[in-house]
Amino acid sequence: MNEVKIDERIDLSKVICPMNFVKTKLKLEEMKQGQILEVILDDGEPIKNVPRAVKEEGHQILKAEKMGEHWRLLIKKT
Amino acid sequence: MQYNIKELKGSGFMKQKEKDLFSVRLRVVGGYIQSRQLPKLAEIANKYARGHVHLTTRQGIEIPYVHFKDFENLKKELAEVGLEVGACGPRVRTITACQGKICSHGLIDSQKIAKKIDERLFGKSGLPHKLKIGITGCPNACIKPQENDIGIMGIMSKTYQQDLCNFCGLCVEVCPVKAIKIKKEKLEFDENKCIGCGDCVFSCPTGAWEKVGEGYRLFLGGKMGKFPKLGIKAIDFIYSEDELLRIVEQAFKFYKKEGRKGERFRDTLERLGLEYFIGRYCD
Numbered sequence: 001m002n003e004v005k006i007d008e009r010i011d012l013s014k015v016i017c018p019m020n021f022v023k024t025k026l027k028l029e030e031m032k033q034g035q036i037l038e039v040i041l042d043d044g045e046p047i048k049n050v051p052r053a054v055k056e057e058g059h060q061i062l063k064a065e066k067m068g069e070h071w072r073l074l075i076k077k078t
Numbered sequence: 079m080q081y082n083i084k085e086l087k088g089s090g091f092m093k094q095k096e097k098d099l100f101s102v103r104l105r106v107v108g109g110y111i112q113s114r115q116l117p118k119l120a121e122i123a124n125k126y127a128r129g130h131v132h133l134t135t136r137q138g139i140e141i142p143y144v145h146f147k148d149f150e151n152l153k154k155e156l157a158e159v160g161l162e163v164g165a166c167g168p169r170v171r172t173i174t175a176c177q178g179k180i181c182s183h184g185l186i187d188s189q190k191i192a193k194k195i196d197e198r199l200f201g202k203s204g205l206p207h208k209l210k211i212g213i214t215g216c217p218n219a220c221i222k223p224q225e226n227d228i229g230i231m232g233i234m235s236k237t238y239q240q241d242l243c244n245f246c247g248l249c250v251e252v253c254p255v256k257a258i259k260i261k262k263e264k265l266e267f268d269e270n271k272c273i274g275c276g277d278c279v280f281s282c283p284t285g286a287w288e289k290v291g292e293g294y295r296l297f298l299g300g301k302m303g304k305f306p307k308l309g310i311k312a313i314d315f316i317y318s319e320d321e322l323l324r325i326v327e328q329a330f331k332f333y334k335k336e337g338r339k340g341e342r343f344r345d346t347l348e349r350l351g352l353e354y355f356i357g358r359y360c361d
Contacts, residue, residue, distance in 0.1 A: 043251060047248070047251055047252065048251070048252045048277070048281070051248060051252075051280075051281045051283065052182070052252075052277070052280035052281050053182065055280065055281070056182060056280075060283075061283035062283065063244070063246065063283065064246040064247075064248045064283050065246055065247075066246075066247055066251070071248075071251075073283075
């Protein structure tokens with residue numbers, strides 16, 4: 001997949017559940033429909049919980065990639 | 079006024095150590111109580127007992143310190159808000175259930191299943207011993223179905239489409255049993271390891287993992303008490319609610335007919351074998 005234009009970034013490494021999701025959600029609420037949010041998450045619990053919760057809210061995850069002990073998600077606000 | 083302990087126990091009145099006092103167990107299904115019922119319960123606990131209730135290990139409510147003379151009035155007052163007394167002794171006990179689909183992990187409507195089983199079987203007697211049934215919405219097993227004589231677990235069936243997959247590895251990361259591996263743009267899935275939790279489907283960014291449907295896994299013969307044993311996986315995937323309800327009723331019939339006095343479901347099952355139950359009662 002070609003890299004898309006990122007509108008906002010949020011680094012949630014070392015932020016635990018459920019605050020990482022809450023912060024993701026609040027950030028998405030500030031954004032316009034169709035914009036892209038890049039989120040950095042720790043592996044383990046955060047990556048188990050945040051992507052599914054983001055999907056449940058109806059947003060689209062364009063990309064998920066592992067970067068060492070972190071994950072990088074690209075989320076499109078719907 | 080006389081009372082028959084056995085009869086009372088059957089209808090949810092349990093004798094206390096204190097003379098003439100009983101702990102009154104209510105019929106509660108899956109821990110569901112309406113807010114309109116709570117003030118009445120408080121009123122009853124003040125009027126007929128000592129102003130408190132006990133929350134049971136099976137999500138129910140008991141009102142201790144009730145005098146047997148008050149049973150009839152208490153039952154009438156419970157009925158005003160749609161409540162009734164529960165069951166103790168060798169009967170089908172309180173059906174436990176999680177909140178089911180409102181939980182982000184829940185795969186089945188545990189509350190609805192609990193109600194349907196309660197309607198069919200609650201309090202039924204003629205059994206060798208007690209019979210406990212619990213319904214949990216997913217393999218996280220919060221209701222601990224494996225501790226019940228009959229335990230039900232919601233599970234998911236799913237499918238994988240390689241052409242939608244971008245091999246991000248998220249499913250590999252979230253899978254609790256490591257059933258998925260990715261090697262050089264190729265995904266390997268070990269179906270034997272899969273427990274049907276659906277975490278891969280919930281997390282998949284591209285929809286390559288997709289849900290096909292929900293089903294029910296059946297555990298039989300779990301019990302706690304002095305000689306605890308976890309239920310054994312009897313049927314891995316039951317595809318429909320109707321079939322599940324049929325099998326649960328058949329398990330009840332099996333235990334009622336084949337169980338010897340004093341045996342728990344597990345004892346009967348071990349004596350006759352799972353194949354016996356499946357072959358004679360499930361086909």
